[in-house]
Amino acid sequence: MSTHAETAGPQDPGRQLHCLVTGAGGYIGGRLVPELLDAGHRVRCLARTPAKLRDHTWAGRAEVVRGDVTDAASVADALQGIDVAYYLVHSLTTGTGFEGKDRTAARIFAEQARAAGVRRIVYLGGLTPAAEPARALSPHLRSRAEVGEIFLRADVPATVLRAAVIIGSGSASFEMLRYLTERLPVMVTPSWVGTRVQPIAVRDVLRYLVGSARMPDGVNRTFDIGGPDILTYEEMMRRYAAVAGLPHRLILRVPMLTPRLSSLWIGLVTPVPPALARPLAESLRHEVVCEEHDIARYVPDPPGHPLGFDRSLSLALQRVREANVTTRWSSASLPGAPSDPLPTDPDWAGGSLYTDRRQRDTEASPHALWEIIEGVGGDNGWYSFPLAWALRGWLDRLVGGVGIRRGRRDAARLRVGDSLDFWRVEEIEPDRLLRLRAEMRLPGLAWLEMYADPQSGSGARYRQRALFHPHGLLGHLYWWSVSPFHAVVFGGMARNITRAAERLSAERADNGPEENR
Structure with missing residues (x-):
């Protein structure tokens, strides 16, 4: 008209x-x-x-x-x-x-x-x-x-x-x-x-x-x-x-x-x-x-x-x-194009994203907590239920995946792009965030995030997120089938990482100012 x-x-x-x-x-x-x-x-x-x-x-x-x-x-x-x-x-x-x-x-x-x-x-x-x-x-x-x-x-x-x-x-x-x-x-x-x-x-x-x-x-x-x-x-x-x-x-x-x-x-x-x-x-x-x-x-x-x-x-x-x-x-906080999600989009927008969140406060110093986070995998393991991690790696190898045998390039330090068992280092913010992207065979995309947050006064807060974006119905079934074990695997991981950080922090304190960084 x-x-x-x-x-x-x-x-x-x-x-x-x-x-x-x-x-x-x-x-x-x-x-x-x-x-x-x-x-x-x-x-x-x-x-x-x-x-x-x-x-x-x-x-x-x-x-x-x-x-x-x-x-x-x-x-x-x-x-x-x-x-x-x-x-x-x-x-x-x-x-x-x-x-x-x-x-x-x-x-x-x-x-x-x-x-x-x-x-x-x-x-x-x-x-x-x-x-x-x-x-x-x-x-x-x-x-x-x-x-x-x-x-x-x-x-x-x-x-x-x-x-x-x-x-x-x-x-x-x-x-x-x-x-x-x-x-x-x-x-x-x-x-x-x-x-x-x-x-x-x-x-x-x-x-x-x-x-x-x-x-x-x-x-x-x-x-x-x-x-x-x-x-x-x-x-x-x-x-x-x-x-x-x-x-x-x-x-x-x-x-x-x-x-x-x-x-x-x-x-x-x-x-x-x-x-x-x-x-x-x-x-x-x-x-x-x-x-x-x-x-x-x-x-x-x-x-x-x-x-x-x-x-x-x-x-x-x-x-x-x-x-x-x-x-x-x-x-989302930094959309790069009109096709991308925005922070004010409704919760149901963007497809399914399953999340397992864990959080624990610790008396360990933030630096000690970060050292434990950056040292995960390889010979240090994943701080929870070793048999479950080994079994998951074996199953991945069975279906043609990379398995858990790749280990890590350096026992103490990681950089973006490093392989870490069946993960890949996607992002590092020193003393704060380690984000890993799964490279195992999965019906979807998966990440594992670990944070070391300083607390006011002393101590630190450990935060952990496992994220999974399912691919089709099989992806949803996969998440639902493994989620009952998350309390043992991911819950134990959060608990044992903070305990390891506390032990490391205590050892540093016992060794005097030169070692207590």
């Missing part, structure tokens, strides 16, 4: 714009803010709870104001001095009344944007099938379409981007695809897995959002955005399995799974909440395929874009494959 005469070419291409982002705590908003900042714009975020944005790496570069899109006064204040206003707020409830709330909030935002002299509103909505009347759409798709129409009828030029499934770690649609495919080698699925979808990489969504800020004032319309591939949901699951290196999936369709039953099924198989799974399942009843690619007139596609589905999957899975634990899931 277009109500203003269109003119080609962006206006003021070198001018810094002042942008307001609503929904900065959400999946797209949290990734859009740094992209706008890197493009040279000033950014203000409107948030009901500003404290929830403090963990973002961009928090110190953007202005954050308190407010709610349903409160006209706070919206009016937030829009003062703004050139481009991004509306990235959606209701994700399944209760009654959410459509009315979305409608009211959009009208308030449009009215206050006009009053504040905002040059453009940019809205990201859902791709809807052109052939279906609004009454046939799912409630959530219908609401998103209505919000887009409200902005297009307003007195402020609007860019309404319509996307289907967004591929990136943390996206609800992608996480549902990830969990369903990884956990179910045999799937009994609803008929909507045969619906055609045009997925898009989150990198391309953000590129279009940033580029929309400089659209000519006469442009007021919707734009369909999608990647180059049109796939059924079943094909998406099969291709996910191929990219992730999983065995071929057997998919059986049944017609009787309603959206409500589908959401319960998704909630049973995945950690995606049923309240979120239901609108996703309802939306997948509709074929969502782009009917135009006019956005390229205003935001030209660089070489290699839009990204294909397989490439989008690879980028979304890349962090796990690189074993970059520090940028994983909800504890």
